[in-house]
Every structure is written in C-alpha cells, then in structure tokens.
Amino acid sequence: MSLDTVVEDIREEANARAEDIRAEGETRAEEIESAAEADAEEIVTEAEAEVEREIEQLREQRLSSAKLEAKQKRLEARRDVLGEVREEVEAELAALEGDSREELTRELLEAASSEFDEGDDVSVYGRADDQALLESILEDYDGYEYAGEYDCLGGVVVESDQSRVRVNNTFDSVLEDVWEDNLQEISNRLFEQ
Known part of the structure; x- marks a missing residue:
C-alpha cells in the first residue's frame, strides 16, 4: 500500500466522518429549532392567555367600578331627595x-x-x-x-x-x-x- 493510498483512505475517512458530523449537526440543529419553535408557540399561547386574563380582569374591575359609582350616585340622589322632603316637612311645621x-x-x-x-x-x-x-x-x-x-x-x-x-x-x-x-x-x- 502506498502512501498515496493511505492518504486517500484517511481523506475519505475524514470526509465520511465530516459528513457524519455535518449530518448530526443538521439533525441536532433541526431538533433545537423545532424545540425552540414549540417553546415559542407555548410562550405565545401563554402570553395570549395571560393577556385575555388581564383583559377580563380589567373589564371586571371597570364594570365593578362603574356599578359602584352608579350605586353611589343613586344613594346621593336619594339623600338629596330625602333632604328635600325633610326641608319641606320642616317648612310646613314652621308655617303651622x-x-x-x-x-x-x-x-x-x-x-x-x-x-x-x-x-x-x-x-x-x-x-x-x-x-x-x-x-x-x-x-x-x-x-x-x-x-x-x-x-x-x-x-x-x-x-x-x-x-x-x-x-x-x-x-x-x-x-x-x-x-x-x-x-x-x-x-x-x-x-x-
């Protein structure tokens, strides 16, 4: 076996090994990319769900706040009416x-x-x-x-x-x-x- 043949065999073996490493790298890169895409989808799904929860919570807070404000305005209006009625009664008593x-x-x-x-x-x-x-x-x-x-x-x-x-x-x-x-x-x- 000549030196050229040995060099050629080593070269072929190195090329084959390099091809295996490249194929493994591509496979590993595809796995990493696929896992990253799955993680990204999960993150997007979780973020969308969190945004929906926050929107619902904000809507509930605003609705509760609006209901409370409406109730306070009703009570204030009732207090005003009761005050007016009381003043009318007092005026009638004073005018007896x-x-x-x-x-x-x-x-x-x-x-x-x-x-x-x-x-x-x-x-x-x-x-x-x-x-x-x-x-x-x-x-x-x-x-x-x-x-x-x-x-x-x-x-x-x-x-x-x-x-x-x-x-x-x-x-x-x-x-x-x-x-x-x-x-x-x-x-x-x-x-x-």
Whole structure:
C-alpha cells in the first residue's frame, strides 16, 4: 500500500466522518429549532392567555367600578331627595298657624309638664314668633312662665332649677325622632323598593 493510498483512505475517512458530523449537526440543529419553535408557540399561547386574563380582569374591575359609582350616585340622589322632603316637612311645621299650632304646642307642654313636681318654678322657652301663644297657654299653668326664645320650628323647651330637669319637646325634636324611626319606610315609599 502506498502512501498515496493511505492518504486517500484517511481523506475519505475524514470526509465520511465530516459528513457524519455535518449530518448530526443538521439533525441536532433541526431538533433545537423545532424545540425552540414549540417553546415559542407555548410562550405565545401563554402570553395570549395571560393577556385575555388581564383583559377580563380589567373589564371586571371597570364594570365593578362603574356599578359602584352608579350605586353611589343613586344613594346621593336619594339623600338629596330625602333632604328635600325633610326641608319641606320642616317648612310646613314652621308655617303651622292657628288652632293646629296651639293644639300641638299645648300637647307638647302637657307632656313635658309631667316631668316636674307641683310647686316647681318652671321656665318655658319657645320660638320667638310663638311668644304670645306660649304666654296665653301658660296662664293655665301655676308656676310656669315664658323665659325667652329658643331657636326651633315650634314647641317648647321646659326646665326647672328645683328638679334639675330640662325637657326638649320642640317640633324639631319630635320630627327627629319620627324621622329616624320611620326613615326606612319613608325611603321605601319614595323610591318604591
């Protein structure tokens, strides 16, 4: 065997080995490329799913926020309407005249007088516009006298130093009690729930 033949055999063997390495490299590159494409598809699919979740979450948040804002506006409107109704009731109470005003004032004074002992010196306060009415009513009560004005819609505030008692029987205090006790019913009637 000649040196040329040995060189040729080594060359052929090296070429064959190089061809095998190249074929293995191509196969490995195809495997890596295929795996990378699969990974990329999975990443894209996961990203799309995450974007969809975020969109849905954002939509839910905005929907909840809009519902809350609408509810707050409804409640605010209801509060405004209830406030207007209350103001109208107060205006009607302040505007009561004649027998109706006298009858209510007498009832409130009578209810307050049960808190005081006979013989007590009792001071009665009331709305400035009701002074003449109160002085007229107080003529029927021994030891009771008009003591001055009290900022209210009507009715009386009655007190005595002897019994250390003060009774607020104003239209305002009665309205407050009635309003608080019946607010739910008033609201239901106004808004028909």
